[in-house]
Amino acid sequence: MSRPAPCPIYTLRGAGGPLNTLHFSCHGRDTPLLYSGSGKGGIHIWNLNTRRAEKIVEGHSGNSVIWVSTLQETDTLISQGRDMQVCLWDLSEGRSEMVDSVWTGSVGFCQCSTLETSPGNYLLAFAGQQTEEIKIIELSSKTPVCTLVPDAKLGMVMCIKLWQPDSGTGPLLLAGYEDGSLLLWDVTQRSKLSQAKAHPEPVMCLTFDTKRLRGISGSSEKKLSSWMLDRQNNLQLQDCVTMVNPGVSQLCIRGDGKLLASAGWDHRVRVFGWKKLRPLAVLQYHTDMVQSVAFSDHQDPKQRLLAAGSKDQRISLWSIYNEGADTG
Known part of the structure; x- marks a missing residue:
C-alpha cells in the first residue's frame, strides 16, 4: 500500500494578503522565527513556538513585499518591496526601526540577493532601473561595486543569486x-563567464548548490x-524534470543538500531528492498558487521544517524526511 499523503503539521493564518516570500531564522535562537512578506505590504515575524505573529512590520507603503531576509548573526531584517525600495530594519531589543533604505528603480519581481564578504560586510545585488541591468553595492556604505549588463538582448532580469566560490576568487x-x-x-x-539557454520561457526562479x-x-x-x-566556470545543462502541471514560482534546496522543494502554480509543493531529482512527495493543502517555499535552518535535523506560502494567504508547515530517509 502506498503511504497516505502527508498533512501540514500546522498552518499560520492572518498574513492579510498573498504570501510572496518566506525566510527562517532558527539557528542559534531560543525562539525559532519565520519571516513572511505579503502582497499587502506587511512583514510578519512568526514565533514558531507559539505559532503566532509576534510582530508586524509595515514599511513599504502598502506595496507588495517580494523578498525578506536577515543578516547573519545580527538583528537586522532586510526587505524589498514593489515601491522600488530595499529597507533595513533594526529588530534588536524589541525594536522595529527602519535604519536605512536603498532605491532600486526596478519595477519587476526579481528578488535581491546578499552575500557576506567578511564578518558584518555584505554585498547587495538587485535588478536595476534599466531592463537588463543588475546593480551590486556594498550594503552599509551603499558604495557601487558594479553594474552588469549583457551584450545581447535577453529581456528583463528575472532572478539572481550571489555566491562566493571556494577557489578564493x-x-x-x-x-x-x-x-x-x-x-x-x-x-x-x-x-x-558563461551562458546557457535553460528554458524557452522566462526563468521564473533558480537555486544553486554552492558545494556541488x-x-x-x-x-x-x-x-x-x-x-x-565545470572547472572552467562553463554552465552545462543536465537533466530535466517533467512535472504534471506547468509553472513554478520558487525552488529551494535544503541546507544539507538532500532535498529540493518547488512552489507550484497548481497549488502544490513538490519534494525531490536533490542528488538524483527523484520525486518524493506532492504536498496538497493550498487552494491557490504556491508562491514561496523555504527550509528551516534548525540545528537539530529532527526539528527541520518546510514552509510554503500561498496566494490563499496561508502558510503551511511540514515535517518531512528528517531521519535516515533515502532521499537520493
Whole structure:
C-alpha cells in the first residue's frame, strides 16, 4: 500500500494578503522565527513556538513585499518591496526601526540577493532601473561595486543569486533572464563567464548548490532544468524534470543538500531528492498558487521544517524526511 499523503503539521493564518516570500531564522535562537512578506505590504515575524505573529512590520507603503531576509548573526531584517525600495530594519531589543533604505528603480519581481564578504560586510545585488541591468553595492556604505549588463538582448532580469566560490576568487553571480537564458557573471571583473539557454520561457526562479556547483531553474512550462558549472566556470545543462502541471514560482534546496522543494502554480509543493531529482512527495493543502517555499535552518535535523506560502494567504508547515530517509 502506498503511504497516505502527508498533512501540514500546522498552518499560520492572518498574513492579510498573498504570501510572496518566506525566510527562517532558527539557528542559534531560543525562539525559532519565520519571516513572511505579503502582497499587502506587511512583514510578519512568526514565533514558531507559539505559532503566532509576534510582530508586524509595515514599511513599504502598502506595496507588495517580494523578498525578506536577515543578516547573519545580527538583528537586522532586510526587505524589498514593489515601491522600488530595499529597507533595513533594526529588530534588536524589541525594536522595529527602519535604519536605512536603498532605491532600486526596478519595477519587476526579481528578488535581491546578499552575500557576506567578511564578518558584518555584505554585498547587495538587485535588478536595476534599466531592463537588463543588475546593480551590486556594498550594503552599509551603499558604495557601487558594479553594474552588469549583457551584450545581447535577453529581456528583463528575472532572478539572481550571489555566491562566493571556494577557489578564493571574487564573488560570482548567477542570473536568469526573460528569454530563458542563464548567465554566470564575475563580479570583480564585471564580465560574463558563461551562458546557457535553460528554458524557452522566462526563468521564473533558480537555486544553486554552492558545494556541488549544481543548480536548477523553473519557468512557466512543465519542466525544471538542472545544470552545473565545470572547472572552467562553463554552465552545462543536465537533466530535466517533467512535472504534471506547468509553472513554478520558487525552488529551494535544503541546507544539507538532500532535498529540493518547488512552489507550484497548481497549488502544490513538490519534494525531490536533490542528488538524483527523484520525486518524493506532492504536498496538497493550498487552494491557490504556491508562491514561496523555504527550509528551516534548525540545528537539530529532527526539528527541520518546510514552509510554503500561498496566494490563499496561508502558510503551511511540514515535517518531512528528517531521519535516515533515502532521499537520493
